[in-house]
Amino acid sequence: ARFEVRSAYVEPSEGVYQLNATVDFELPEGARAALRDGVPLTVHLEIVVKRKRNYWLDETVAALEQDYELVHHALSERYLVRNLNSGEQASFATLDGALDALRVVSHLPILDQALVDRDSRHEISLRAGLDVRTMPDALRFVLFWKDDWRQRTEWYTWSPQL
Secondary structure, X not given: OOEEEEEEEEEEEOOEEEEEEEEEEOOOHHHHHHHHOOOOEEEEEEEEEEEOOOOOOOEEEEEEEEEEEEEEEOOOOEEEEEEOOOOOEEEEOOHHHHHHXXXXXXXXXXXXXXXXXXXXXXXXXXXXXXXXXXXXXXXXXXXXXXXXXXXXXXXXXXXXXX
């Protein structure tokens, strides 16, 4: 199954840089079945902003972790996507609709503009993954042997003009 960051960029808004990204992934059939059986899935984003330096190690300006939980409610037959950092949530009638919402990250605040040195070059790195640490212990033990559940993208890195 593919799992990769397709595109990402930041834009300033009201004194904060906001991340916009597209993550391309498919859930393995085992993950879809577990989700239908009530097991919540967590998509984990890691974002690192560094200031590039010529004669010294790069300086980490900011590091952020963002988690989204996907859960199926059997009674209502709805899929719920919840931002675990802010508590915001949205409900979807289909799994595909919920997955489409998870694939697109929009206007995620990642860095205060006051922390950016305008005379320096910066580099932003983004990585996404399916987090199995939040699953029940018994299921995590079984999944330890299944490679398709340990999905994580490579780092997607770019140098924006901040």
